[in-house]
Amino acid sequence: MSVETWTAELLERGYCIIPRLVPDATIAGLAGDLDPIFAATPLSQGHFYGFKTKRFGRLLRRSSHVAALVMQPDILAIANAILGPACDRIQLNVAQAIEIHPGEVRQFPHRDHDMWAGDKGAREYLINVIWPLDPFTQANGATQLYPYSHGAAGLARQGVGEPVVAECEPGSAICFLGSTAHGAGANRTDRPRRAVVIGYSLGWLKPYENLWLSYPPEVARGFSSELAALAGYVQHRPNLGNYEGQCPSILLGDTVPDHVAAVDAMRPDQAEMLAEFADLQKRE
Ligand SMILES: O=C(O)CCC(=O)C(=O)O
Ligand SMILES: [Fe+2]
DSSP, X not given: OOHHHHHHHHHHHSEEEEOSOSOHHHHHHHHHHHHHHHHHSOOOOXXXXXXXXXEEOOGGGTOTTHHHHHTOHHHHHHHHHHXXXXXXXXXXXXXXXXXXXXXXXXXXXXXXXXXXXXXXXXXXXXXXXXXXXXXXXXXXXXXXXXXXXXXXXXXXXXXXXXXXXXXXXXXBEEEEETTSXXXXXXXXXXXXXXXXXXXXXXXXXXXXXXXXXXXXXXXXXXXXXXXXXXXXXXXXXXXXXXXTXXXXXXXXXXXXXXXXXXXXXXXXXXXXXXXXXXXXXXXX
């Protein structure tokens, strides 16, 4: 199936599950890199994060395999198709690992876009992708997704209906919208269930994960320019997220000048409007 078909399904039902999107070796390598970090991470706290769950973030620093998931071309195309029209560029919102232990209860069904206070329904804020590291089954707490709970119509509905259990194999991508109700299932097996969640949001929103503290310049210097841009080292026109009036990517160069000129970063329509106004001033 094509990117267009998956995008249409995601917009229609609020989710889609794309099978076999990345090679087994990527998932195996990633899972191996995360093993010692899961082991060292304490259980999370709170009824949302869960008391029998482990979570840790800034995954681009934890495993070299994460970049391939973050930059997966079909996922980026889907995220850009849905979020692109409502922003100048999309950003990485989260890259978090989740391990749900035996005995963990079903997570509160929620919409991830509720982290932001803006009005909902007119546009999507977020696309999330859950990448299972273990086979996802009903018994081990596979993510539960509520079809048609998304968008203006879904938000207007009374209740969220019955969930679909996202049973699938590692290598698959469980994609859902910021407005789609969902939650992790209860783990009724005797083994933990692992996944990573990688999300993308409108570039003008405050990202869930603090990108610049998670990936300071000395870390982002090792990223490709595309990955660095997704991880916060770019301006969102006009001028949002600047560093001293310039693109924050100046911090990724070999030398960072002490004093720099502030330089407009406008969208083409804004640059045109400003140029017309400047012309008018000259003539007056
Ligand atoms: O782990 C899962 O299946 C979903 C987790 C989730 O939705 C969240 O933590 O926001
Ligand atoms: Fe969630």
